[in-house]
Amino acid sequence: MRYVLRKVVLFVLTLWAAITLNFILPRLMPGSPVDAALARLSSNGVPVTNAERAAIEAQLGSPNGNLLSQYGTYLKDIATFNFGRTYSFPTESVSHTIWQALPWTLLLVGVTTILAFVLGTLLGIYAGWRRGKTADSVVTMGATFFAAFPPFWLGLLLLYLFAFKFELFAIKGGYSEGLTPSWSPSFLSDAFQHSILPGLTLAITSLSGWVFGMRNNMINTLGEDYVTFAEANGLRSRTVATLYAARNALLPNVTAFGLSLGAVVGGSVLVEGIFSYPGLGNLLYIAVTNHDYPLMQALFLVITLSMLVTIFIVDLLYVRLDPRVRREVAS
């Protein structure tokens, strides 16, 4: 039980630290929300005036009050899940803005993360098992090749080739202009069409990490005595590869998978930006450029929370997956 208790205490401490950092960091950025709003207006070419500044200050309330009292309100608001209104869209509540963007990111980044993990791990197992053979070289070299692509660059390339040059896909957005999001089959297929290019970009660039990780784990595990023992016992090579080697080699990859699932909520700022995808990554970018403290805080909170929660779950899962941890828990 001490193991679980220790994990819970650690979880709470990390959460507090994250929440506090989350409060401090946005306020360390140079510039203020009012100036950011003015900047947004005047970048349109509208001449701005002192009157406009006063009106915007009145619209935003007073974000420049005493820091300590702001921190107090902030903690209270988090405890009551009251995130207030955004500065970027002063008519919208933060929760509503995030809820609107969340499903897009969860589906796009979530599905591509799972796909990349499954595919990458399988390829890694295969390459590790056939280490030194042609298959291994092809997989390893292919993975190295794709790992060298920066995601934003690959995104721009795919956009230029398949959306602009060959006009196979739409050039921007999560769905066609004029549609309203719904669960109708026609909308879903439209949204799927729009998600192919950003999905491909994300999957291709994250695949390699899983391949390398799994291949190296496999090779390590294959050197273990129990694998040699299994082979010596004349078990079928597939049984040795999957049940003996892969099962044990999978453990570190599960940790990494948990972490990247937690990171899914953070979205992918660059890829979502390139494809104008209506997800959390884009929202985060808007929040930062507008000095939108309420939105930024809520977003970082969601990101850190999902991160901490997945780490916590992975920690607990280890009790089931790894007999060594189980023994520690029992003691």
Add this chain to the structure above:
Amino acid sequence: MKRPSRLRSAYALTAAALLATTTLASCSGAGSGNTSSSDSSVLTIQGDAGNPTLVENFNPFSTTQLEGTRLLYEPLEIPSTVDGSYTPFLATGHTFTDPTTLVYTIRSGVTWSDGKPFSADDVVFTFDMLKKDAALDTTGVWSQLKSVTASGDKVTATFKAPNVPFAATVSQVPIVPQHLWASVPKPDTFTNTKPVGTGPFTLKSFAPTLYSLAKNASYWQAGKVAPSQVDFPAQSSNQSTNQLDVSSGKFDWSYNYLPDVEQTYVAKDPSTRAYWFPPGGTIALFMNLTKAPYNDVNFRKGVSLSLDRSTIAEKAVNGYTTAASSSGLILPNEEKWLDPSLPGKGVVAQDQAAATAAFSKAGYTLQGGKLVKGGQQATMTLVMPNNFTDWIAAAKEVASQLGVAGINVKLDLPQYAQYETEIQAGTFDTAVGGFGGSGSPYTDFNNGLNSAYAAPVNTPTVNNFERFKSPTVDQALATLARATQEAEQKQATYKLQQVMYTQVPIVPMYYGGSWGLFSTAHFTGWPSENDAYSLPTPYNNAMLLIVTHLTKA
């Protein structure tokens, strides 16, 4: 434990995002894509920047209203941003009975789009609402107004002090219906998703990536409205995608700076594609007048004389606009106000000998190519937002030209919000910024030079941030505020231009353009050099002027 590193990387995303903008902005292409709607009576305007989707907000007092709101509501009158001449809307005209009393005659026979009649009471209600809630008063009308009252078809606005040119601001307040807005509890956060206005269009549909307006059949000048529908597709958050959209010909009207516009836009269909890039503001150097050596007029003159403005305009905006006049006026738009005694229309030519003479009056001598005073070389740090590529190109040219004059110029490129903070607080050295563009010389000079705005350093001010103080300017502005006769107005404006020209509080460089791109395939009557009734800007009341000016092709 991997936790700390993962947390850090979440924040690193932010930094990565900021980097990305520069990367994206540098990548552009050209080609063909979808062409605009086949229905020839639909007007398609490049709409608001969706981030990446739009937030429904048709509140005409909100700073985040959708641009189409300007076709739903009308103000009393709209002064042209080119020359300030008025086009009447809900008022048929205005007169000053004395310099503090402005009387509008309200148009009769106008109805709201829900069928209820419009009256002078709606006008008074709207102004009173802005008085009660400062957050709605984005143009600051109540900083000048004392009261607004109605009597029959007359609405009288009384000013606290004489301010004739302020009629331009009062006239442009959008008027909303009392019978609906009186019951809105919080008008500043009201999103007004079922807008009822007097304008030429009503809201037809809203989706997060596109909204459509339909023609208001009962509009009082329905005969002047050619489009049956206006579509506003959301702009992409990615600038290169926008440029692809524009050059594909998707829009009837868009607003973009395109390098080599003849090739990237017009050449795709020369028979229907047109552009007009009139000057819309002055891009200038703002030296911080609270600092030495900028508080010395001779040093400022030296800087002004060292600049070759045509080259700067060529580098910054492809030469689409010209060198700016140091009168402070935007030429040729405001030519009628120009002081005829200014040589060369006030455009200061590069004159290195005169510059050296001016610098030496400020105590600087040229030693081995360096301007030196007390053993120290003159330095200047130019600050501008990091995403304004035209300003940056101009600043690089300025740096090299002032370098020849012997000043060591450095560029500082912060994020836009930080730039705003620095210039407002007065902690900058020299800023690149915009001056004027309202169409009214009074408004431009008042915002740019009025001593009342020259706040102490670290007290933010948006206007007169260079912190210029001059009794002559204040007097001339006061005279201009009182003057109802054009001859009197001209004399006061000449005085202001003389101060601009001889005191050099601001160093005008070149005119910033208004980047109007049009298609005449469906509609004609777009503003142009020969028919300059408005700047081609889709983000202010010019939209209402232009859309009611179009005819079917």
